Amino acid sequence: MRIQLPTHITKLCRVLDEAGFQCYVVGGALRDLLRGEKPDDWDITTDATPEEVEALFSHTIPTGREFGTITVVFEGRPVEITTMRQETGYSDHRHPDSVQFTKDIRLDLSRRDFTVNAIAYNPITEKFIDPFRGRFHLKRRLLASVGDAKARFREDPLRMLRLIRFQGTLGFRVDKKTAHSIQPGLMRLVSAERIGQELAKLLLGNYLFPAFELFYTSDLLQEIIPELAACKGVFQGGHHRFDVLGHSIMAAQHIPPELHLRWAAILHDVGKPVAARSTSGSSPFPGHAELGAELAEQILRRLRCSNQLIAKVTHLVRYHMYPMQPNMSDRAVRRMIAKIGQDHIFDVIALRQADITAMYFNPVQAVQFLNGIRQRVQEVIAEDAPLTVAQLAVDGTDLMRSLQIEPGPIVGWILQELLDMVMDDPGRNNREELLTAAQQLLELGQDQGSLPQTP
Numbered sequence: 058m059r060i061q062l063p064t065h066i067t068k069l070c071r072v073l074d075e076a077g078f079q080c081y082v083v084g085g086a087l088r089d090l091l092r093g094e095k096p097d098d099w100d101i102t103t104d105a106t107p108e109e110v111e112a113l114f115s116h117t118i119p120t121g122r123e124f125g126t127i128t129v130v131f132e133g134r135p136v137e138i139t140t141m142r143q144e145t146g147y148s149d150h151r152h153p154d155s156v157q158f159t160k161d162i163r164l165d166l167s168r169r170d171f172t173v174n175a176i177a178y179n180p181i182t183e184k185f186i187d188p189f190r191g192r193f194h195l196k197r198r199l200l201a202s203v204g205d206a207k208a209r210f211r212e213d214p215l216r217m218l219r220l221i222r223f224q225g226t227l228g229f230r231v232d233k234k235t236a237h238s239i240q241p242g243l244m245r246l247v248s249a250e251r252i253g254q255e256l257a258k259l260l261l262g263n264y265l266f267p268a269f270e271l272f273y274t275s276d277l278l279q280e281i282i283p284e285l286a287a288c289k290g291v292f293q294g295g296h297h298r299f300d301v302l303g304h305s306i307m308a309a310q311h312i313p314p315e316l317h318l319r320w321a322a323i324l325h326d327v328g329k330p331v332a333a334r335s336t337s338g339s340s341p342f343p344g345h346a347e348l349g350a351e352l353a354e355q356i357l358r359r360l361r362c363s364n365q366l367i368a369k370v371t372h373l374v375r376y377h378m379y380p381m382q383p384n385m386s387d388r389a390v391r392r393m394i395a396k397i398g399q400d401h402i403f404d405v406i407a408l409r410q411a412d413i414t415a416m417y418f419n420p421v422q423a424v425q426f427l428n429g430i431r432q433r434v435q436e437v438i439a440e441d442a443p444l445t446v447a448q449l450a451v452d453g454t455d456l457m458r459s460l461q462i463e464p465g466p467i468v469g470w471i472l473q474e475l476l477d478m479v480m481d482d483p484g485r486n487n488r489e490e491l492l493t494a495a496q497q498l499l500e501l502g503q504d505q506g507s508l509p510q511t512p
């Protein structure tokens with residue numbers, strides 16, 4: 058079988074070949090190409106040493122020189138070239154004890170994780186090297202480890218999570234023996250960063266249901282995110298057809314594939330198992346959004362996610378229960394945008410849409426309902442009414458001068474009250490009216506003794 062490679066990749070391989078080196082397309086790039094997808098990153102392997110690669114090309118970057126990886130900028134595009142290698146011993150379960158360069162492509166393929174990732178294609182001879190039947194498994198849509206799965210997972214336990222990740226992104230079945238070889242306890246040996254990065258790739262997948270099934274049943278989920286595993290078997294009644302874990306997976310699958318949205322969806326109800334324990338009143342899960350936001354923050358911190366991601370996700374989880382409807386009043390829409398923030402409001406709506414789609418609702422109705430809310434929010438934003446204190450026609454200095462008061466908490470309080478007033482009626486956002494209203498607020502507060510005190 059001939060395969061179609063971009064011309065810059067074929068040319069680059071020819072340079073290596075003409076210098077007397079072997080050269081193969083390998084890894085995820087070849088796998089995805091054979092699946093009919095267009096790879097973004099190209100994995101090239103050669104028996105040229107990093108020094109020899111550097112000598113052959115004019116523009117090189119030593120990205121991972123110690124592991125044999127050089128980035129070559131070829132015809133303006135970066136391509137990663139890795140020297141074929143063999144790995145021996147993994148006594149720390151993270152790094153091979155020694156990395157040896159090899160001239161045998163089969164040895165290089167044998168260190169790779171799954172058979173579909175262990176195929177090589179030589180663009181010069183147009184021949185495949187496929188010692189582990191990777192192409193056959195690709196056709197059967199099957200993930201199987203290269204060699205003895207138990208031993209391969211012991212060498213580098215991250216491979217267990219990579220298995221789940223490929224299941225979730227490729228939608229392949231997992232070979233029984235490989236699945237049964239998962240040893241959740243080993244996961245403790247893997248750094249939180251690597252786990253976080255794999256989870257990010259998993260969450261963007263299109264096949265979250267089968268992936269999370271193995272994630273849960275293998276006890277890996279319990280090991281990595283016990284808070285989410287605790288959602289299994291928490292039933293909710295009412296509109297819900299799934300337990301909290303199933304509902305969360307479904308919500309994640311229904312939200313657009315952006316990392317912060319996927320994280321927010323999978324974690325939006327993570328407060329429910331804890332909230333369920335404190336139930337006494339009418340709500341079966343009192344305060345679960347607030348609790349969930351705290352748990353989400355702990356989970357994402359533990360996984361060393363970026364502060365920006367953590368801030369977005371916790372905000373979404375915190376506000377996912379905010380009451381909203383297409384026929385809410387203008388002032389209620391303004392208050393909602395002011396409370397949630399213009400930067401987050403459409404994400405919260407997306408989360409609500411995924412949330413109710415994952416319940417017992419008619420999905421078409423859910424989309425219409427949320428589109429109605431979205432439209433209301435767009436209209437209110439377009440009218441440009443003030444939603445923050447900074448958008449008022451007066452500021453703190455104006456107030457202090459006009460009311461002859463000193464800086465202190467009273468200034469902030471009056472501004473907040475004025476904003477409240479303007480959100481009810483944006484027509485009142487002019488200097489004159491606001492200063493008059495401020496004067497009245499001050500007098501009323503003085504009469505009632507209800508002004509905030511300087512601490």
Ligand code: ATP
Nearest residue numbers: 084085086098100168169170174175213215216258
């Ligand atoms: P993608 O780039 O689409 O996420 P990929 O398969 O290219 O998927 P990478 O992490 O880029 O994954 O790794 C490239 C190749 O290196 C893999 O296809 C696999 O052959 C090998 N590989 C990567 N990580 C491991 C690992 N932990 N153990 C064994 N082989 C690995």
Ligand code: MG
Nearest residue numbers: 084085086098
């Ligand atoms: Mg890759």
